[in-house]
Amino acid sequence: MNEMTHRENFFMWGLVHTASFVSMIVFFKIIYLGTTQINGWTQYQALLVLGVATLITGLGSLTFFPFMYNFGKDVQDGELDMKLLKPLSVLFQSAFCWVDVEDIIVAPNALILMVFSLWKLSPEYISFNIILFILMLISSMILLFSVLTLIQSLALVLIRVDFIAGFFWSIVNMTKYPAKAIKNISQVGLILLVPAAIISSVPAEVLFGRYDWPWIITSLVFSSFLFWLSKKVFYSSLRHYSSASS
Amino acid sequence: MFWTAILGTGFGSNLYDRSSIGLYYLFIAFVGTFASFDFFRISNLINNGNLGMELIKPYNFVIKEFAQTIPDKILKLIIMLLIYFLLLSIGIKHNISLYQILFSFVAMIFAAISRFYIGLGIGGLAFWFKRVHGFNALFWNIGGLFSGELLPLNVMPAILFSISAYLPFRYLAYFPVQIMLGKLDIGWELIAGLGIQLLWALLFAFICKVIWKFGMREFDVSGK
Numbered sequence: 001m002n003e004m005t006h007r008e009n010f011f012m013w014g015l016v017h018t019a020s021f022v023s024m025i026v027f028f029k030i031i032y033l034g035t036t037q038i039n040g041w042t043q044y045q046a047l048l049v050l051g052v053a054t055l056i057t058g059l060g061s062l063t064f065f066p067f068m069y070n071f072g073k074d075v076q077d078g079e080l081d082m083k084l085l086k087p088l089s090v091l092f093q094s095a096f097c098w099v100d101v102e103d104i105i106v107a108p109n110a111l112i113l114m115v116f117s118l119w120k121l122s123p124e125y126i127s128f129n130i131i132l133f134i135l136m137l138i139s140s141m142i143l144l145f146s147v148l149t150l151i152q153s154l155a156l157v158l159i160r161v162d163f164i165a166g167f168f169w170s171i172v173n174m175t176k177y178p179a180k181a182i183k184n185i186s187q188v189g190l191i192l193l194v195p196a197a198i199i200s201s202v203p204a205e206v207l208f209g210r211y212d213w214p215w216i217i218t219s220l221v222f223s224s225f226l227f228w229l230s231k232k233v234f235y236s237s238l239r240h241y242s243s244a245s246s
Numbered sequence: 247m248f249w250t251a252i253l254g255t256g257f258g259s260n261l262y263d264r265s266s267i268g269l270y271y272l273f274i275a276f277v278g279t280f281a282s283f284d285f286f287r288i289s290n291l292i293n294n295g296n297l298g299m300e301l302i303k304p305y306n307f308v309i310k311e312f313a314q315t316i317p318d319k320i321l322k323l324i325i326m327l328l329i330y331f332l333l334l335s336i337g338i339k340h341n342i343s344l345y346q347i348l349f350s351f352v353a354m355i356f357a358a359i360s361r362f363y364i365g366l367g368i369g370g371l372a373f374w375f376k377r378v379h380g381f382n383a384l385f386w387n388i389g390g391l392f393s394g395e396l397l398p399l400n401v402m403p404a405i406l407f408s409i410s411a412y413l414p415f416r417y418l419a420y421f422p423v424q425i426m427l428g429k430l431d432i433g434w435e436l437i438a439g440l441g442i443q444l445l446w447a448l449l450f451a452f453i454c455k456v457i458w459k460f461g462m463r464e465f466d467v468s469g470k
Contacts, residue, residue: 008375008380009375009376009377009378009379009380012380012381012383012384013379013380013383015380015384016380016383016384016387019384019387019388020383020387020390023387023388023390023391023396024396026391027391027396027397030397030401030402030403030406031252031257031397033403034255034256034257034258034401035252035255035256035257037255038251038252038254038255039251039254039255174247177248178248181248181251182247182248182250182251183251183254192247193247
């Protein structure tokens with residue numbers, strides 16, 4: 001909300017996000033000028049992935065992405081002590097501490113692109129697709145939240161985890177591309193691609209009516225498992241925390 | 247990684263293969279890292295009033311700010327060279343002449359000077375605006391498409407490629423990378439490119455000077 005007091009900067013960020021989003025659309029438009037499909041992915045399917053990834057980024061910014069910025073500082077200066085005293089989950093308090101309101105334009109931009117791409121793709125059973133998509137969207141958000149929780153668990157042990165923030169943003173950026181279209185790459189590349197595919201490609205596929213059930217089930221199981229694991233790791237790392245103010 | 251799939255469709259495959267597109271993005275990252283300048287420091291100095299202390303010291307503030315970036319750039323250059331030689335040692339092929347190495351270094355320095363003045367100018371907007379991050383992000387977001395950071399300019403449609411020739415962004419990343427890739431031989435195109443780079447650097451220096459001249463009228467510091 002602090003951003004609202006600097007109105008020109010708030011509107012400027014609206015322009016920034018829109019310019020960034022448009023440049024990604026131009027990127028895909030240019031690529032698809034030279035080809036009709038990339039390993040089975042057409043232009044509007046790829047744009048739908050971009051829309052879904054941007055929607056997830058926008059929703060993340062409005063909910064738990066700020067967890068990335070403040071938690072390490074809370075650990076360093078002892079602010080976490082105050083949170084530990086309160087009768088509410090410390091993970092919840094730290095993750096949903098404030099809203100990155102300057103990113104508010106991201107989700108509407110994404111929705112416009114998604115509706116346009118869907119209109120071009122005109123899938124059958126759209127109501128069923130939307131219901132399944134919402135389920136997959138929640139699963140993707142949980143997966144990202146879990147990755148972030150695992151990273152921030154390290155802050156309780158290492159204190160400074162700024163250097164790992166780049167890793168989180170790499171995953172977020174990779175989700176903008178149809179990761180399932182990438183084939184014949186190294187094992188290391190494949191390991192990096194699977195989360196990106198689960199986060200955006202699988203929900204987008206569901207939305208345009210391509211039900212890849214092994215991937216859908218893997219996504220749901222993987223995100224549930226990672227959520228359970230990240231909570232375990234976070235609370236066990238919390239035992240390493242010694243109050244900065246004592 | 248997405249480019250491996252794109253090249254598989256035949257798009258851009260007359261210009262790049264998997265290895266050269268990998269090198270392209272690596273060099274884009276190299277130039278971006280080497281030439282980057284932290285505008286944030288400048289806007290902070292203005293916002294917290296510490297610029298006043300800087301201005302009364304017996305040295306040129308602009309030269310000091312640029313000189314401060316040099317050790318960091320040398321360190322980055324060493325790390326880049328280590329990564330480059332590591333890639334060569336694992337079999338990545340890259341043919342480049344000694345002259346091309348020399349000219350790519352000159353182009354990187356010109357890009358660094360331009361980016362320094364862009365950063366100083368954007369930072370200087372803090373004379374009027376409390377937060378200037380948005381201006382910086384907007385500038386580089388527009389630039390991303392025309393600098394070759396998003397995709398190589400020579401795979402873009404002719405109209406966009408032509409537009410990029412009239413914008414500075416091309417000379418901040420794509421042009422030095424083309425020299426590094428050995429795609430520009432010593433000749434008119436290379437010399438003209440370096441000349442245009444220098445002209446952009448001078449223009450940014452001039453714009454920056456104007457911003458600071460008018461900005462200083464807005465700046466006041468109080469204290470004992």
